[in-house]
Amino acid sequence: MIRIPLSYNSINTSALCSILEQYQGVHHNQIIQDFEDQLAKEVGAAYAVAVNSGTAAIHLALLVLGVKPNDLVIAPTFTYVATINPVFYVGANPVLIDSEQDTWNMHPELLEKALEELSNLKKLPKAIVIVHTYGTPASITEILKMADRFGVPVIEDAAESLGATYKGKSVGTFGKLGIFSFNNNKSVTGFGGGAIVTNNEELAKRVRFLASQARENFPYYEHQKVGFNYSMNPLAAAYSMSQLLDLKKFTNKRKDIFKHYRQLFPPDFSAQREFADVRSSRWLSTFLLPEGNDGVSVVSRLKEVGIETRPLWKPMHRQPLCCDCKAYLNGFSDDFFQRGICLPSGNDLDTKTQDEVFFSTIGLVVRGY
Template identity: 45%
Template sequence: MRSQDYDRIYLSPPHLGRHELNYLHKAVEDNWVAPAGPNLKGFEQDICQYTGAAHAVALTSGTAAIHLGLRLLGVGPGDEVLCPSFTFVATANPILYLGATPVFVDSEPTTWNLGPTLLRTAIEDRLRLGRKPKALILVHLYGMPAQLTELLAIAAEYDIPVLEDAAEALGSRYQGRLLGTFGDVGVFSFNGNKILTTSGGGVLITNNADYAQRALHLATQAKDPAAHYQHSEVGYNYRLSNLLAGIGRGQMELIEDRVKKRREIFSWYQEKLRDIPGLRFAPTEPAGSRSNRWLSTVLLDPAATPITPEQLRQHLETRNIESRPLWKPLHLQPLFAEAPMYGGAVCANLFARGLCLPSGSSLTDEDLIRVAEAVCEVLSTAS
């Protein structure tokens, strides 16, 4: 059969619930269709109530939130920012926006996140060169909590502020506490493929009232307090629409259900595909952590199967099933060819061996069976 003979199974499509339209209809009826209005304030309150953060500023994207977060932490031209290499480019692009330089650090193989040992090595080497990093970006890749106890202790030892990129990790927990709340500022994304979506959008959270006030100022073109339009510094048009915030309010009512479903999908794959030669599910969830399992990810062992992740991906496409390689490490991207890098073998190996399987919370049992059968077709028969 041809791929078009099958309905498309997407990697992580939006999954709307029952209440988003209520908020949208109310916004239209009341003419609140600008980047202001009750949905916007309500969405921020929903985020604060769920995470326990004192302040939230809803923005046009997670990338915008990282950009503003770095400005809040004082990053500017000529500075250096520590950043994992194994992440999406949106984590590091805002460093370049500010005229700063990313200093990339390799992952550790358990959670796939920033490695504490190499982080210390990177900091000490930059200090030796007279280049104290201005900030550290921590990422929780694919929703998996990083080794926060160790990483935060190192950052505190060297007095380096932390921006917590939890764009993929809404609903994940570390030692009972929701991710995004450990850094000086935290960031979530509500892009269309995330566990919850506002179509496009993000949010910056913090317990620092001054940070929240300044983020809101910068996100609304940095207007000075005057009757006329007066500006003393560069600002941005980053405020989320009241309409999209309405979608977010409806989505937030479903967060724990969505986490539960994604975790069930990961467990289902593990159970059904556990005997497939050369296939391993990763990363590993450390004790005391709960990943939202935003995406179900697998590694292929070249010693046990001749099939590569790209061959598996292409086979899934013949069944009209979308899958995706793991993030290509940023130190291997042409854009960052000149950036300092510490380590690199771990994340390069993960990229070479990994694939993301369909993980959306709207997947049916029939969809999951189709994915599993397609995986088995190519891996079980490989010699």
């Protein structure tokens, strides 16, 4: 039985009820609109569109950028499958890029190599999706420079990193579009949900249109394009709204959790690096175990004593799903998967419980498993 979950947040029933009370007698869609305004303001974007998952948000972002069957889309190999699945939904082919050793995110030089080669082949990708993994921002300046040089739009998959900043600005606001997730295990949750943010009015309008069954602006139901039922539900919007009010508190808490683990674990347990002007939200506290260790085995052994941890993402180029994808590799994502582990990081975790996680983990690493 799991005693110490990976990313549990207690349910704040009174915060939810107080939001719902405010909307008694008001059209339920108003809750969604107000959540969108709150989110846009919070991250400093002109527009936000709330949808029912981060995955749907990426799907819509690709569609409004005009990605079509057989197009190429560049994405990191070191990510959760939800970054890649929408590329397949639109019939496009992912081109996978390996990671930087420091941030674990997309390597700008490998991206450059891919763009140069694809440009020579006259097969430039229609979009680049970058991911700010586990709350730590990617090297946005370098990536945007490269994307601009080749004229390819960037989508920021910030599903895991609400609360993280890069040069003082929220992640998700640098690319043409950014996406967030409010699923169950995020520090700000709606028990499911996602959002797209953008500064481009036209793109925001198209996202909203496609997310609500592509209903044309007629006095009756007129449909000329295929649409999706991707809008966020009002209850998820209400809970997300109540939780977003505490974004700073939750982000600080997760940063403190990381700091405490960092103090406990010796330096040969390495973590994602924050460069100057970069603030990770430390959604999950993640570490690479010392050389020679096996993350998957440690995760299994910790489960036996009721501690829920997870291996780091198995890179996409190792997934049968992506066996036909072109990939630009340097070996780092393989190493992250081999040695990596996500530790319990929920909003309610206390330091005593963290100490127990530390002693159980270090015991396995030192004594063997």
